[in-house]
Amino acid sequence: MNNKGFLFTILTILIAISIIALASFFATERVKRDLSAEKVNNVFDDVETDIEDILKISASIERSSGYITVSFRDHFPLDNGANTMSEYKSFIEGYYAQEIGSNISISGLSNSTFTIKPYDLTYEYPSYNKEGIWVYNKSGDADAIKKYLVEIDFDKNLANVVNQSIPGDLEVVIDAKFANTEYINSISIARNDTSFWSFNLMGCDCNLSLYFGSNMIGGEIRNSSMVANVTGDMEGDLTTSIVLGEVNESVGVTSSIYVWFKNKLTREDYIWLVK
Amino acid sequence: MTGLFTIDSLWALIVALGMITVSLYLVSTPKISYEEHLYQVSLDLLTVAEKQGYLKKAVGGDPIGVEKMQSSLPDDMCFDLDIFDQNNDLIFHHSTECEEPIRSSLVRRSVISNSKFYIARLRMWYNEQ
Numbered sequence: 001m002n003n004k005g006f007l008f009t010i011l012t013i014l015i016a017i018s019i020i021a022l023a024s025f026f027a028t029e030r031v032k033r034d035l036s037a038e039k040v041n042n043v044f045d046d047v048e049t050d051i052e053d054i055l056k057i058s059a060s061i062e063r064s065s066g067y068i069t070v071s072f073r074d075h076f077p078l079d080n081g082a083n084t085m086s087e088y089k090s091f092i093e094g095y096y097a098q099e100i101g102s103n104i105s106i107s108g109l110s111n112s113t114f115t116i117k118p119y120d121l122t123y124e125y126p127s128y129n130k131e132g133i134w135v136y137n138k139s140g141d142a143d144a145i146k147k148y149l150v151e152i153d154f155d156k157n158l159a160n161v162v163n164q165s166i167p168g169d170l171e172v173v174i175d176a177k178f179a180n181t182e183y184i185n186s187i188s189i190a191r192n193d194t195s196f197w198s199f200n201l202m203g204c205d206c207n208l209s210l211y212f213g214s215n216m217i218g219g220e221i222r223n224s225s226m227v228a229n230v231t232g233d234m235e236g237d238l239t240t241s242i243v244l245g246e247v248n249e250s251v252g253v254t255s256s257i258y259v260w261f262k263n264k265l266t267r268e269d270y271i272w273l274v275k
Numbered sequence: 276m277t278g279l280f281t282i283d284s285l286w287a288l289i290v291a292l293g294m295i296t297v298s299l300y301l302v303s304t305p306k307i308s309y310e311e312h313l314y315q316v317s318l319d320l321l322t323v324a325e326k327q328g329y330l331k332k333a334v335g336g337d338p339i340g341v342e343k344m345q346s347s348l349p350d351d352m353c354f355d356l357d358i359f360d361q362n363n364d365l366i367f368h369h370s371t372e373c374e375e376p377i378r379s380s381l382v383r384r385s386v387i388s389n390s391k392f393y394i395a396r397l398r399m400w401y402n403e404q
Binding site (some may be wrong): 016019020022023024026035038042045046047049054080082087088089092095097100146153171 | 290294297298299311315318322325326333334361363371380382383384387390392394
């Protein structure tokens, strides 16, 4: 009887020690898993920061009284931008991946686009050299857009502005700062016709043009869209704020750049400017 | 003491409750080790340094940002910051005046300056002197 009791006590103690050991193991493992996830998040954050740095772009989202405003702060054109992005891909997949002891692959550089989700609106460059900026809906008209607010800052003197605007319900506000003057215009234009502002600058054969409403983009007519083009030797800042109707879903801006990462954990995702 | 409530059963109950408490405590409170804490702090420090533009300044030879990094840390935290170019040549080095560590944490971030790419390596430790 005593032997049975002794055996029972030993078994109980062994089971108790096992339970505590298991609890201790899981407590430590969870931290290890969290650190691996943190390492992966750091890589994605690092790439996102670099891409914003190379492309000189950032985005933000604001919600206010039934509207959502998505703003892109951009600088264009970008001298040698396409080559720099291609070199960056080689750097990350080679030297950087080796340095952090992981496998990384970057794809989607051939499409220089950003998508505003869930609206499926596109903010796009013809290439990463950013000869122009297009805002449109790839699968139809961008009627979700209520208003464009465009702020321009170019360090050149303005010679004159040529403007043609067709009345409608798409609100456009332009605030253009030049070295010698500031041009402000607030107007409602047609979504299915083309209104334009052409800024001719002094001291160079330079021009900045903005087209709103109906534009030919990628071989298709896109209504409620915006096109910004620069010609000549100049560059400057262009902030495009797009005012949209509110949705219940979360709003974000994703790029076409896709990153695949493998170490202890595997993760693949687009690079988001705002999530 | 008769029936269910014997002295033995009370002892068993106390021991069982103690073990359950210890197990629940261990599972609900993840242990953060010295290295893990250092890793998180160094990752945060290097991320902030990049986003504040300190690393870019360091690539250009200006140590002011890195000195700000140092002044933002508690006195018992030490670090070495090295920045390498794509040929793995050291182009910037900054070290706090501390004893060499027994245990340290190493984190890395990429830096871009004038369309050139660099790697920043931050080694961090507690000054145990």
